[in-house]
Amino acid sequence: MKIDWRKPSVPRCRARLITLTASERRQLKKIAYSHTAAYQLVLRVRIVLDAAHGYANNTIAQRRGVTVDTVRLWRGRYRSQDGIKSLTDRPRSGRPPTFSPLQRAEIKGLACQLPAETGAPLSRWSCPELAREAARRGLTAMISASTVRRILTEDALKPWQHQSWIFIRDPQFAVKAARVLGLYARWWDDLPLGDAEYVISADEKTSIQARCRCHPTLPPGRSRMMRVNHDYDRGGALAYLAAYDVHNAHVYGRTSSKTGIVPFMDLVEQVMTQEPYASAKRVFWVVDNGSSHRGKAAADRLSARFPNAVMVHTPVHASWLNQVEIFFSIVQRKVVTPNDFTSLDQVEDRLIAFERRYNETARPFRWKFTPADLEDLLARIERHEQKERNSKQPADCNHQPAVIDAAA
Incomplete structure (x- = not known):
């Protein structure tokens, strides 16, 4: 009998067919x-x-x-x-954590303390400094700065950053701020403004320097940003005074060698002697508390020169309510920085030319801080004051305990 030693046939596995839409x-x-x-x-x-x-x-x-x-x-x-x-990869357990939850919490607690409170001669914490301080205190044997950064990222802690804030020092802050915000919304004394009434926001941008670089500025190139030489010669400084029509988005500006009552009144003269302001029923001038237009004396001086002009002051330390400051920030970014001018005449020509260019396409700013937002801010300040009173913390004799966030 003949024996067949061949292996029995095994069915072959076929690859799974994939059909795509x-x-x-x-x-x-x-x-x-x-x-x-x-x-x-x-x-x-x-x-x-x-x-x-x-x-x-x-x-x-x-x-x-x-x-x-x-x-x-x-x-x-x-x-x-x-x-x-x-x-994509499936979730993995990963290796066991090197630092315990208690150690991570202690590092976060250390980051939430001011360096001066711990005796460290620092103004702010950085991740390398936190890593060294944690090792010095015995919180961990050794930890890297990148690990500290990952631990802080869990709670969005960034102790190397800071934000400024100020006290409210004006006892009539609410009244003055509401008056300015009402003008932006075209209201005055609970009555809407008419067509022949205008709102002007005015201020001075001081100390614009003419810095003549010792070597010419190089334009941007391939894989290279614009290069500005660090060394420069000072060519003097001037002030830029501007009046911004809030609702018509038009800027009237002039330059001066210094600030003061005379340069500011020259700006007022420039605006109020032309239409439509010369024949307007009322023109409201929103200004801060600078020395050239401070207090009742400045308001009386303005109304005596132009009877249809009304000066409205922002609260003390609240120049962020003045819309012309937004225009000045645009000037700083687009005209002044990085400050490479051969003379003050070039600075003046550039400012006036930019003013004409801006007026060609300008639109009113979308002012979002409304009287309702002001009420919310004051309510938040009141809650803060109540919390301070309840905690019986010692109050600063020079300032009131109310605060305003500078980014409001």
Whole structure:
């Protein structure tokens, strides 16, 4: 009897067939040719696209430089699970944490203290300084600055940053601020402003220097920003006075060698002697408490020279309520910085030319701080004062305990 020693035939496993819709193919191709996607994701997507074209696992492995098991894994996972989402890594437990929750909490607590309170001769904490301080105190044996940064990021702590704030010193802050905000909304004494009534926001931008660089400024080039030489010769300084029509978005400006009552009244003369302000019913001048237009004397001087002009002061330390400050910030960014002028005449010409350019396309500022926001701010200050009273903390004899966030 003849014995057949051949092994019985075993059915071959066929690779799972992948069929893509037009939308899926479009998404996969976008990832496959992406320059920003992770390399592992791009490789897995290309494996799936090859499988959809009908390539065998061995062929795909040779084309992509991976093992057959890798091709089989991602081909099967895409076929049996949730499409593109299945190509990302599954959550992993990772290695055990090096620092305990108590140590992490102590580092966060240290970051929430002022360095002066701990005896460190620093004004603010940085991550390297926190790492050294934590090791010095024995909170940890050793910790890197990057680990400290990751721990602080969990609670969005950034002790190396700071934000300024000021006390409210004007006892009539609420009344004065409401008056200015009402003018921006075209209201005065609970009555709407008429067509022949205008609101002007005015102030001075002082000490604009003419810094003549010792070497010419180089324009930007390929992979290079504009270069400005650090060394310069001083060419003097001047002041830029501007009056901004709040609702018509028009700027009237002039330069002066110094600030004071005379230069400011020259600006008023420049505006009030031309239409429509010369024949207007009322023109409200919103100003801060600078020396050239401070107090009742300045208001009387303005009304004596122009009977239809009304001076309205912002509260003390609240020049952020003056809209012309927004225009000055634009001037600082677009005209003054990085300050490369050969003379004061060039500074003056540049300012006046920019003023004409700005008026051609200017639109009123979208002022978002309304009287309702003012009420919310005052209510928040009142809650803060009540908290201070309840905690019985010693009050500063020179200032009231109410505060305003400078970014309000």
